[in-house]
Amino acid sequence: MSGVYFHIDVNSAYLSWTAAKRLVDGNPQDIRRIPAVIGGDESSRHGIVLAGSLPAKALGIRTGEPLIVARRRAPGLLILPPDYGLYAQCSRALMELLSQFSPDVFQYSIDEAFIDMSRSVRLFGSPLTAAETIRSRVREELGFTVNIGISSNKLLAKMASDFRKPDRYHTLFPEEIPLKMWPLPVSSLFFAGPAARRKLQNLGIRTIGELARTDRALLTAHLKNQGRVLWEYANGFDTSPYLIPLDRNKGFGNSMTMPMDVGSPEQARQFLLFLSETVSARIRADQAKISCVSLSLVDCNFSRCSCQETLARPTDLTEPIYQAACRLLRRAWDKTPLRKLGVHTSRVVREECSQLTLFPPGREEKLRRLELALDQIRAAYGSQAVTRGCFLNERPEKPPSLSIGRPPDRSSF
Ligand SMILES: [Mg+2]
Numbered sequence: 131m132s133g134v135y136f137h138i139d140v141n142s143a144y145l146s147w148t149a150a151k152r153l154v155d156g157n158p159q160d161i162r163r164i165p166a167v168i169g170g171d172e173s174s175r176h177g178i179v180l181a182g183s184l185p186a187k188a189l190g191i192r193t194g195e196p197l198i199v200a201r202r203r204a205p206g207l208l209i210l211p212p213d214y215g216l217y218a219q220c221s222r223a224l225m226e227l228l229s230q231f232s233p234d235v236f237q238y239s240i241d242e243a244f245i246d247m248s249r250s251v252r253l254f255g256s257p258l259t260a261a262e263t264i265r266s267r268v269r270e271e272l273g274f275t276v277n278i279g280i281s282s283n284k285l286l287a288k289m290a291s292d293f294r295k296p297d298r299y300h301t302l303f304p305e306e307i308p309l310k311m312w313p314l315p316v317s318s319l320f321f322a323g324p325a326a327r328r329k330l331q332n333l334g335i336r337t338i339g340e341l342a343r344t345d346r347a348l349l350t351a352h353l354k355n356q357g358r359v360l361w362e363y364a365n366g367f368d369t370s371p372y373l374i375p376l377d378r379n380k381g382f383g384n385s386m387t388m389p390m391d392v393g394s395p396e397q398a399r400q401f402l403l404f405l406s407e408t409v410s411a412r413i414r415a416d417q418a419k420i421s422c423v424s425l426s427l428v429d430c431n432f433s434r435c436s437c438q439e440t441l442a443r444p445t446d447l448t449e450p451i452y453q454a455a456c457r458l459l460r461r462a463w464d465k466t467p468l469r470k471l472g473v474h475t476s477r478v479v480r481e482e483c484s485q486l487t488l489f490p491p492g493r494e495e496k497l498r499r500l501e502l503a504l505d506q507i508r509a510a511y512g513s514q515a516v517t518r519g520c521f522l523n524e525r526p527e528k529p530p531s532l533s534i535g536r537p538p539d540r541s542s543f
Pocket residue numbers: 139140141142143241242
């Protein structure tokens with residue numbers, strides 16, 4: 131057999147992880163089964179949906195849209211704040227479980243990984259039995275569900291994990307492409323966003339099959355590089371540089387591929403703040419510090435750009451990471467609507483060997499203690515015990531202020 135790749139994707143990760151934690155804390159309501167979202171502060175005009183339950187998605191609620199719009203779609207919507215420390219823990223637990231199935235686990239984002247099962251699949255019987263084992267072990271041992279896509283390359287495995295959800299596995303081997311992938315609308319194709327769909331629609335192309343059978347030269351003439359890449363994807367060729375996973379040892383990162391194109395700087399900065407928060411929580415959970423921040427952007431024309439900045443001193447805090455990401459965004463982004471944003475960090479220091487500042491540690495040390503205290507409060511009393519006063523305030527370069535939210539529910543003590 132040629133290569134066997136699995137793509138593991140946590141179903142509505144941020145929401146599922148919060149849901150699993152609430153059940154463990156004794157809250158009987160499973161928020162995966164009701165219209166619920168993880169979101170920024172609702173009282174801020176800029177609060178956005180970061181993740182939604184399947185019932186919320188069924189009502190048309192999308193990641194990235196303003197909470198005000200989501201509330202309009204579902205008046206009884208439950209909105210919960212993000213819990214970064216929890217996400218760091220769940221992500222690590224998932225990666226540790228996956229590493230029991232193959233030495234070649236590549237974390238792709240906080241809730242996604244590729245596993246090269248080519249060498250180890252025989253130990254578990256067949257690809258299907260291996261996938262079934264992983265799926266049920268994650269559900270039983272970790273309390274959340276994943277979809278698993280199985281194929282001979284990463285692109286097809288990723289496409290397959292996106293088929294019917296949740297808690298399922300699907301194969302998409304090359305010979306299954308005409309049956310399973312070609313009837314789907316082009317919007318289901320990896321990385322084909324609304325802008326691509328509109329252009330293809332103008333050419334009379336609605337399904338992935340129609341795209342696959344279109345003359346590649348015609349697509350390139352109309353859509354340039356994007357046309358070539360989409361044609362290759364539609365035919366199942368994994369030629370892209372977009373599925374190169376993060377190297378875990380090189381640093382900590384997180385990225386989001388948007389269901390919509392991100393066009394405004396305010397919206398982009400909210401995603402950067404969310405990504406910076408998740409990244410810094412993982413750095414602190416690993417008791418590390420980083421001194422290099424990179425921003426990666428992929429726009430709706432498939433133009434990629436990444437740039438990095440070295441920090442004056444190693445850090446494990448959200449603020450310097452977020453500020454560096456904002457500076458890089460201002461420098462690198464030409465305002466073409468974005469499909470994917472990523473914040474990555476590198477130059478990891480694990481020992482206490484960071485260069486001492488000439489000035490008293492005052493502000494940074496205070497911020498450190500504050501963030502560590504927040505991590506601990508959230509771990510002890512739940513993510514709602516302390517929450518950011520606003521997810522993003524009007525001044526982009528400053529991190530949001532902090533405020534004490536509603537007190538922890540006594541019943542969960
Ligand atoms: Mg996911």
